[in-house]
Amino acid sequence: MISVSDEDRRRRLAGRHLLLPETRIDSVPAIADAVVALHSSDPVTVFLSIGARSNDLTVRDVERALYDERSVIRHHAMRRTLWVTTPEVAEFAHAATTRKIAASERARSAKFVGDADWFDEAVRQVVDCVRASPEPLSTRQIGELLPELRREIVYGEGTRHEATGSAHTRAVLVAAFDGDVIRGRPAGTWIASQYAWGDTRRWREIDWRAYAEHGGAAALVETWLRRFGPGSLDDLVWWTGSTKTSIRSALAALDVTEVSSSSGEGYLMTDDLEPPAEVEPWAALLPGLDPTAMGWKQRDWYLDEVAAARVTDRFGNIGPTVWCDGRIVGGWAQRPDGQIATEFTDAVTREHRRLIDAEVERLQTFVGDARFRVRFPSPNQRDLLA
Template structure:
């Protein structure tokens, strides 16, 4: 369907359409299907990323997401913006080919300050690959010790920047969880990229950007081209060219005279009324529903932004979403059998009785997920 006519909608409708496109109203069939359909999912906090997947895959548990990392059907790396995401392994190499050069240039000053040279990168690449090749992998601390023994300092974030560079160049990638029995929610082992991901898709730059944009708009639409340019770090001129290549597959919506793009399948929900008006969700911190866009005001009133990101410190709290709008935060309390969930609505009178009951169902769903 070509975007022959502009459709005007309200911000609240945009939020509910995004719930639908992100799989938060219906869901995806598996962990791999979820990550594939989303294109990439925020994963700087691994436990939050697990629950982000869990909310989109009905009936799944923590063990299902851990298993996907353990067997390599999903990987966690820095494909864009210097931020960790979950992606499909077969897509990681071509995404890095599109995004790495620009982000490396943006980090050049920091790397000079840390005294990281091309010779250092080459030396650390040799050391790391010698350690992990043909093995189950190595922890960050193990690699740091190897670097230090060869005269490569790792303090003051120099070590993590070196590992980041090796991953950006597709020499290393994060593999299975590093904890005993693979049940840790923290670190992962670093493994050799070519061994962990033996087969990668090959896309040229223009083809890759067009596919990435279409995947993003399918899973995040309605969204703007600026949203995608920010999300990926791809220059706007290239984003606009990719948009022209796929425009016939999109529908245009207008909100406050700004063009938003989505697929005809998502736009079709407008015909009979967009679902989700009474849907209440307990989303993790760093969820794509909020962080997948440069302009977050459509789903989070600016007056409440500080309550989600206290002090603007970059740490996003867990979010309560009602009818496509963020209306509060929530926190986990206790551990084990005493674990619970506490709601923190933005407004003084709190959630309505119906919304409170829905949230309690969500809380129980979260606790079951973490136990599976």
């Protein structure tokens, strides 16, 4: 069995995820494809992940790709997470994961409402409302146009997490899972997440039925392996949110080779076994939930226990990180005055310190006057912001 060293994995990561200076590219869809999908649970992540992998892209360039050109879109997929992907990736990710999530969310929402037929009709009305509007609509505006859907519902009734909401917000969400409405420009600045809703067919023609579930799963697994491989079965199950049975079926449909690494047995595409070339020293500042940091379940080969205790919350979410040569060596935060503060959990050479300082300067230039807080703060954030 071919053995892939940790060093080879780090070199693969550096080049394929566009983290080397010579691999940076000024194309939003190409950057999204390089990591399969960009995490969008925190909208800041999308912009900073792109900024770290480009030379001259600006916040406005990212907004143009998302909201004007629609060369990348926001859509729920793997692990019920909100992602930014190219439409092509969205199609097979939708088949592999989102359809099941949509069905589950529809049934769950109907249970909250207490009437499945009423809720199905509510979703249809939301879709018709958005399609009839010449401009994108906020969730609040949809509720105003469809007041009969503003039925109060209770979440977690009888538990300490009990809360109330409106049925029309659930209907909007299910319509988005189905792919009938799509998130557009948010109200406020680029760090906001109160998105307006538009007609998917008007904004970007997407064929949500281009793939059957099995074909979508195979395409998703292949794409991940070419960007993140080698990866184990556990890595693939965790990243996709799928079952082991589904992943095994997808692997069986692909030409893969089993390999070994420090994480155990894993897989590479058979035409992708060549060891990567050596790379020059490099550094990167990646945002919280960056797809590189979050790409594997088994992370020991790039995240040691000391760093993990500082940059990872109790749910496994990784905050803003400092990288050197394919390893996380610390974390960072933006202070209220806009300055980037860093901390290190490992020794950093003078050369790497120079590279990190250059990345800090690039990050501050990209962000400009914007100020943000991490939505999923890691343990080190309080100290860095003190």
